[in-house]
Amino acid sequence: MSTGVSIIGAGLSKFGRQPDHxxxxxxxxxxxxxxxxxxxxxxxxxxxxGGSDGSGLADTLVADxxxxxxxxxxxxxxxxxGGSALMAAVHAIRSGAxxxxxAVGFDKHPRGAFDPRPEDWGLPTAYGEAGLxxxxxxxxxxxxxYLREHHISERILALVAEKAYRNGAxxxxxxxxxxxxxxxxxxxxxxxDPLTRLMFCSPGxxxxxxxxxxxxxxxxxxxxxxxxxxxxxxRRFGSFEVFSPSIxxxxxxxxxxxxxxxxxxxxxxxxxxxxxxxxxxDTESGAEVMHLAECGFCKHGEQEAMVAGGETEIGGxxxxxxxxxxxxxxxPIGASGLRQVHEVVTQLRGEAGARQVARPRIGFTHxxxxxxxxxxxxxxx
Amino acid sequence: MESLELSPHGTVxxxxxxxxxxxxxxxxxxxxxxxxxxxxxxxxxEGVRVEAVLDCTDFSELDGDAEVTLVAAEPVPRFAxxxxx
Numbered sequence: 001m002s003t004g005v006s007i008i009g010a011g012l013s014k015f016g017r018q019p020d021h022x023x024x025x026x027x028x029x030x031x032x033x034x035x036x037x038x039x040x041x042x043x044x045x046x047x048x049x050g051g052s053d054g055s056g057l058a059d060t061l062v063a064d065x066x067x068x069x070x071x072x073x074x075x076x077x078x079x080x081x082g083g084s085a086l087m088a089a090v091h092a093i094r095s096g097a098x099x100x101x102x103a104v105g106f107d108k109h110p111r112g113a114f115d116p117r118p119e120d121w122g123l124p125t126a127y128g129e130a131g132l133x134x135x136x137x138x139x140x141x142x143x144x145x146y147l148r149e150h151h152i153s154e155r156i157l158a159l160v161a162e163k164a165y166r167n168g169a170x171x172x173x174x175x176x177x178x179x180x181x182x183x184x185x186x187x188x189x190x191x192x193d194p195l196t197r198l199m200f201c202s203p204g205x206x207x208x209x210x211x212x213x214x215x216x217x218x219x220x221x222x223x224x225x226x227x228x229x230x231x232x233x234x235r236r237f238g239s240f241e242v243f244s245p246s247i248x249x250x251x252x253x254x255x256x257x258x259x260x261x262x263x264x265x266x267x268x269x270x271x272x273x274x275x276x277x278x279x280x281x282d283t284e285s286g287a288e289v290m291h292l293a294e295c296g297f298c299k300h301g302e303q304e305a306m307v308a309g310g311e312t313e314i315g316g317x318x319x320x321x322x323x324x325x326x327x328x329x330x331x332p333i334g335a336s337g338l339r340q341v342h343e344v345v346t347q348l349r350g351e352a353g354a355r356q357v358a359r360p361r362i363g364f365t366h367x368x369x370x371x372x373x374x375x376x377x378x379x380x381x
Numbered sequence: 382m383e384s385l386e387l388s389p390h391g392t393v394x395x396x397x398x399x400x401x402x403x404x405x406x407x408x409x410x411x412x413x414x415x416x417x418x419x420x421x422x423x424x425x426x427e428g429v430r431v432e433a434v435l436d437c438t439d440f441s442e443l444d445g446d447a448e449v450t451l452v453a454a455e456p457v458p459r460f461a462x463x464x465x466x
Binding site: 115117118124125126127128129130131132133134137140141142144145148189190191192193194195244245246247248249250251 | 394396397398399401402403404406407408409418420421422427428429430431432434440445456457
């Protein structure tokens with residue numbers, strides 16, 4: 001099956017600290033890189049969607065790119081900003097409103113960024129005063145519960161982070177390019193048990209852009225990647241999210257990632273077992289572990305054997321986060337969802353250099369974020 | 382909307398330890414300074430899981446479906462292990 005939409009260009013700015021470049025500039029660099037990759041000019045783009053979480057409005061980028069008069073819609077959707085921008089671009093192509101569309105996401109967060117305020121989340125002031133307005137607590141509680149429920153040892157958290165740094169070392173564009181051993185990761189400062197400082201991604205800097213076109217336009221280029229399916233979802237009743245005074249309902253919490261992944265696979269007409277390379281949201285290493293099951297790549301509890309057997313390594317059965325993921329690239333919120341798509345496009349084209357997976361045909365991307373949103377794509381060559 | 386009275390007794394569904402002092406504000410550092418504390422979700426007999434600060438003498442008391450009892454509902458729910466009460 002096909003959505004009738006193809007990706008013909010993918011571009012990134014550099015990721016990691018760049019004191020000389022502003023957030024908007026990283027967005028412009030990403031778009032220029034994606035257009036160069038597609039063999040197009042900004043003047044060829046008929047519609048654009050994009051956003052950042054804290055680095056300004058994407059539609060202002062036209063001042064740098066060119067005042068061509070096209071519709072350019074700002075997207076602000078937390079960690080799903082890039083994914084939502086891509087979905088909007090896909091819809092524009094499918095509707096016939098445009099034949100060439102751009103999706104862009106960018107951000108530049110300083111060290112220690114992310115200062116959520118209780119009032120902005122509809123929570124009482126006392127929630128923050130008591131010390132509960134801490135994002136990392138959610139990740140610690142969720143993975144602690146998960147490991148206990150499914151009899152997985154904490155060691156998996158260090159092993160997954162070790163893989164992220166190892167893959168980052170193979171990726172010239174990554175922020176963290178030094179391998180770190182699982183022992184060092186496990187022995188680092190504890191942030192929120194069982195997660196240490198080296199298991200988390202850090203607020204980062206970067207931009208990512210994707211050029212999507214109709215299949216007809218894509219047929220004129222040689223390096224198109226087909227978008228087989230894409231879906232975004234928001235949480236349903238009973239999910240467990242950051243800053244939740246309660247988890248409603250009973251039994252295992254619902255998962256927005258499960259919903260979005262299932263919808264993307266259904267649209268694509270392929271199953272998780274057919275995927276050759278995947279990008280899964282790894283805000284911390286436990287998230288990658290849980291998302292493997294939530295997205296349908298294994299049953300709950302099977303991850304320990306998968307990771308121990310090297311199945312998620314670049315040479316394994318299902319390579320995951322081959323570019324080092326959020327852990328090695330940092331988390332510029334607006335950009336991460338499209339960085340994932342960029343990596344899978346790069347892998348499917350066979351252009352990933354030292355981190356190339358052997359002849360992948362079908363790829364998958366998954367982003368998850370607060371307050372319970374997920375965007376997934378299924379791509380193929 | 383209707384109010385429901387929930388049981389003051391439950392079990393620890395999941396928890397973590399806050400090892401570093403949260404950013405202040407919004408955090409208000411207690412008199413005597415920050416000490417690591419446990420936070421998690423308490424599963425009540427009604428099925429709902431309530432986020433709470435968890436009082437204990439040792440964090441290991443909270444492992445394995447530990448039984449806890451409500452000691453304060455305001456400003457945020459606070460439950461305590463048997464050893465603490």
